[in-house]
Amino acid sequence: MQQLGRQARQAGRAISKADTGQKNLALLKIAEAIAADSASLALENHKDLQAGRDKGMDAASLDRLELTPSRVEAMIAGLTQVAALPDPVGEITELRYRPSGIQVGKMRVPLGVIGIIYESRPNVTVDAAALCLKAGNACILRGGSESIHSNRAIAACISRGLQAAGLPEQAVQVVETADRAAVGELITMKEFVDVIVPRGGKSLIERISNEASIPVIKHLDGICHVYIDAKADLDKAVAIALNAKTHRYGVCNAMETLLVAESIAPQVLPILAQKYAEKQVELRGCLKTCSLIETAVRATEADWHTEYLAPILAIKIVTGLDEAIEHINHYGSAHTDSIVTEDYTLARRFLREVDSSSVMVNASTRFADGFEYGLGAEIGISTDKLHARGPVGLHGLTSEKFVVLGDGQIRQ
Amino acid sequence: MQQLGRQARQAGRAISKADTGQKNLALLKIAEAIAADSASLALENHKDLQAGRDKGMDAASLDRLELTPSRVEAMIAGLTQVAALPDPVGEITELRYRPSGIQVGKMRVPLGVIGIIYESRPNVTVDAAALCLKAGNACILRGGSESIHSNRAIAACISRGLQAAGLPEQAVQVVETADRAAVGELITMKEFVDVIVPRGGKSLIERISNEASIPVIKHLDGICHVYIDAKADLDKAVAIALNAKTHRYGVCNAMETLLVAESIAPQVLPILAQKYAEKQVELRGCLKTCSLIETAVRATEADWHTEYLAPILAIKIVTGLDEAIEHINHYGSAHTDSIVTEDYTLARRFLREVDSSSVMVNASTRFADGFEYGLGAEIGISTDKLHARGPVGLHGLTSEKFVVLGDGQIRQ
Numbered sequence: 001m002q003q004l005g006r007q008a009r010q011a012g013r014a015i016s017k018a019d020t021g022q023k024n025l026a027l028l029k030i031a032e033a034i035a036a037d038s039a040s041l042a043l044e045n046h047k048d049l050q051a052g053r054d055k056g057m058d059a060a061s062l063d064r065l066e067l068t069p070s071r072v073e074a075m076i077a078g079l080t081q082v083a084a085l086p087d088p089v090g091e092i093t094e095l096r097y098r099p100s101g102i103q104v105g106k107m108r109v110p111l112g113v114i115g116i117i118y119e120s121r122p123n124v125t126v127d128a129a130a131l132c133l134k135a136g137n138a139c140i141l142r143g144g145s146e147s148i149h150s151n152r153a154i155a156a157c158i159s160r161g162l163q164a165a166g167l168p169e170q171a172v173q174v175v176e177t178a179d180r181a182a183v184g185e186l187i188t189m190k191e192f193v194d195v196i197v198p199r200g201g202k203s204l205i206e207r208i209s210n211e212a213s214i215p216v217i218k219h220l221d222g223i224c225h226v227y228i229d230a231k232a233d234l235d236k237a238v239a240i241a242l243n244a245k246t247h248r249y250g251v252c253n254a255m256e257t258l259l260v261a262e263s264i265a266p267q268v269l270p271i272l273a274q275k276y277a278e279k280q281v282e283l284r285g286c287l288k289t290c291s292l293i294e295t296a297v298r299a300t301e302a303d304w305h306t307e308y309l310a311p312i313l314a315i316k317i318v319t320g321l322d323e324a325i326e327h328i329n330h331y332g333s334a335h336t337d338s339i340v341t342e343d344y345t346l347a348r349r350f351l352r353e354v355d356s357s358s359v360m361v362n363a364s365t366r367f368a369d370g371f372e373y374g375l376g377a378e379i380g381i382s383t384d385k386l387h388a389r390g391p392v393g394l395h396g397l398t399s400e401k402f403v404v405l406g407d408g409q410i411r412q
Numbered sequence: 413m414q415q416l417g418r419q420a421r422q423a424g425r426a427i428s429k430a431d432t433g434q435k436n437l438a439l440l441k442i443a444e445a446i447a448a449d450s451a452s453l454a455l456e457n458h459k460d461l462q463a464g465r466d467k468g469m470d471a472a473s474l475d476r477l478e479l480t481p482s483r484v485e486a487m488i489a490g491l492t493q494v495a496a497l498p499d500p501v502g503e504i505t506e507l508r509y510r511p512s513g514i515q516v517g518k519m520r521v522p523l524g525v526i527g528i529i530y531e532s533r534p535n536v537t538v539d540a541a542a543l544c545l546k547a548g549n550a551c552i553l554r555g556g557s558e559s560i561h562s563n564r565a566i567a568a569c570i571s572r573g574l575q576a577a578g579l580p581e582q583a584v585q586v587v588e589t590a591d592r593a594a595v596g597e598l599i600t601m602k603e604f605v606d607v608i609v610p611r612g613g614k615s616l617i618e619r620i621s622n623e624a625s626i627p628v629i630k631h632l633d634g635i636c637h638v639y640i641d642a643k644a645d646l647d648k649a650v651a652i653a654l655n656a657k658t659h660r661y662g663v664c665n666a667m668e669t670l671l672v673a674e675s676i677a678p679q680v681l682p683i684l685a686q687k688y689a690e691k692q693v694e695l696r697g698c699l700k701t702c703s704l705i706e707t708a709v710r711a712t713e714a715d716w717h718t719e720y721l722a723p724i725l726a727i728k729i730v731t732g733l734d735e736a737i738e739h740i741n742h743y744g745s746a747h748t749d750s751i752v753t754e755d756y757t758l759a760r761r762f763l764r765e766v767d768s769s770s771v772m773v774n775a776s777t778r779f780a781d782g783f784e785y786g787l788g789a790e791i792g793i794s795t796d797k798l799h800a801r802g803p804v805g806l807h808g809l810t811s812e813k814f815v816v817l818g819d820g821q822i823r824q
Contacts, residue, residue: 017764090764098784098785098786102772102779102784107763111798112767194797194798195798215627215796240820244822247823329425352502355524356813359519360514360818361817361818362819363514364821367516368814372823373516374508374516385606385607385811386627387799388811389812389813399799399800401768401769401770402801404770404773405775406779408648408752408775410652410655410775
């Protein structure tokens with residue numbers, strides 16, 4: 001790992017200077033290599049799938065492990081999209097003259113070396129590499145050991161792309177050992193790694209952020225809320241509450257708790273209850289909710305804290321905006337929260353006062369996503385407060401330094 | 413401390429919602445209170461100074477402890493300046509329509525609660541409080557125990573200012589205990605504190621960043637370089653190299669190593685050597701330097717790594733830009749580095765390739781400072797890569813969340 005780290009640091013310096021054209025060429029050449037190798041990629045992926053089945057991996061994990069033709073297409077499309085994004089590196093902003101005569105501005109610069117730790121999802125290998133590369137960073141990718149054949153095959157495509165563009169192969173390194181100690185080393189190599197991005201289950205992320213001595217960009221939970229305000233448009237409220245819960249269950253931006261203003265609850269909850277019933281979503285409500293929805297069971301305190309990632313929804317009736325905001329800031333995970341309202345003042349207050357990484361008005365929480373936000377892709381989602389909040393794209397993989405232009409000025 | 417933390421968290425929520433006018437009013441009222449209390453502030457400061465002398469504090473520490481009339485003036489001016497700065501909180505940028513119909517942008521938001529740990533410099537109490545307040549954060553200030561009387565008196569002025577503006581007094585809390593364990597608790601209260609800013613000597617900062625479980629904004633060293641390029645203007649080179657070293661010795665943005673291109677060294681070094689001799693600056697040079705400057709002693713490997721904070725300068729002759737950049741990225745501390753050159757292409761390369769928090773062309777490193785950069789003031793300087801690099805002002809005390817405006821959009 002030390003060797004990998006040293007190579008990454010060196011490659012990072014080269015890639016930080018690479019010009020935009022070179023980086024874009026590398027991305028497109030990687031896409032070409034993947035397209036050309038799709039048959040052998042499928043074969044390698046089958047090896048992983050077979051081994052996974054033999055090991056008794058569950059269906060959801062096998063699903064994430066599989067490189068279906070559409071996922072390979074998505075990988076290729078992702079590379080092309082990232083190539084088309086503006087290069088963030090070197091962008092100078094706010095360059096202004098100061099009374100002393102110097103000009104002071106900020107230049108966007110790469111972070112250096114990014115360590116990414118993720119589960120057995122081979123498509124993440126390409127997405128992560130593409131974003132790191134475009135942002136001028138070297139990266140060390142450590143995917144789940146069950147995807148080792150797929151990752152090796154993808155790594156070979158990435159190497160070919162980098163070579164074709166005249167960039168150092170070590171700019172993207174895939175950790176090939178299944179040894180768990182490698183992760184422990186990766187997250188403490190301060191000298192060689194500047195930031196760690198863990199992706200996966202909560203326990204993995206918790207362990208990594210506790211043990212890392214390198215800064216970590218992460219989110220632990222996605223306890224997302226939709227608040228249906230008294231002034232909500234009923235159709236929008238129903239559509240959003242349904243979409244936020246049922247569009248996909250196992251994702252971090254799915255709604256887990258629905259808050260409803262007391263005065264609109266009798267109108268909106270019966271309609272929603274029926275729609276949720278059709279989708280077999282279990283409802284757990286506060287006392288008032290249960291009096292409006294027969295099929296709801298009583299929620300306990302633990303429900304407000306729970307990220308179900310399943311067809312279960314907690315519902316609470318609140319007096320109004322203040323209680324909704326208080327509930328969200330107390331029980332939420334600072335991920336994504338949405339208000340449904342036609343009231344201008346309340347919408348404005350919700351946007352400012354809800355302390356989450358994504359705050360929405362009249363939109364489904366499911367939009368909290370790098371692609372939907374136009375970031376091109378995301379390396380992960382951050383619910384921390386420093387550096388980056390929400391979906392982390394190219395900007396989150398860079399930082400800004402100060403640049404000063406003078407004509408010989410000295411400090412008086 | 414837990415109690416302080418809880419109060420800070422609560423006050424932080426209130427201050428994050430406070431409007432700009434209210435925050436500015438508080439800043440101006442604090443300034444008024446300090447002006448009105450200047451006589452009693454001086455008395456309290458005298459108690460600290462007397463106790464410091466009795467304890468045998470060194471002259472430099474006593475100097476930092478003293479609230480001279482001009483420092484009190486500067487505190488008042490600082491408050492007025494911060495009040496005049498644009499409010500960063502709530503600023504929405506890059507709000508753009510996406511193909512789905514939603515509008516996605518970023519809103520600048522406070523970090524929450526900032527813990528600041530500093531030496532016995534009472535003026536820092538006001539500067540730090542002003543910046544935190546304007547950025548919508550609550551803060552917990554822990555100054556050196558030798559400044560306890562001064563800090564209490566200043567804290568009373570801050571309280572009055574906050575009250576006069578209708579803001580919670582707990583938005584700025586000064587830790588009054590001299591107990592060192594308080595620091596240990598402050599830097600691990602994850603639940604109540606979002607970021608720690610340590611200011612002071614390297615050992616203090618090192619200890620805090622090793623022991624903190626909360627993110628730390630810090631710089632350890634200021635090993636700043638000036639590189640005099642072959643195409644440098646001789647007058648600018650001499651003025652900048654002299655100013656960067658001798659304007660003040662004990663500051664982190666003073667030059668510690670001078671790099672000189674081989675071809676210009678015979679012209680520039682003798683002039684500089686004479687000027688440094690007049691200021692009694694000790695010169696430690698590489699072999700080539702020593703052959704040009706009789707009075708220079710041979711530098712050892714350790715010299716390139718050293719932040720002297722004293723009238724000592726290391727000098728190295730390099731072949732050109734590549735060696736200069738390599739030296740800076742290897743031995744520097746990513747603080748502030750400057751090139752003196754009239755060469756457009758080399759200046760442009762230096763700006764991009766030197767990986768420091770401030771990179772300059774034809775300006776003295778002494779400009780690396782919040783006031784000089786127009787940030788109003790600085791809470792500290794960061795040489796880390798995440799979140800903020802260089803002087804940290806209002807922006808560094810905030811972060812950005814995503815805001816999404818829709819008309820009922822759902823994810824397809």
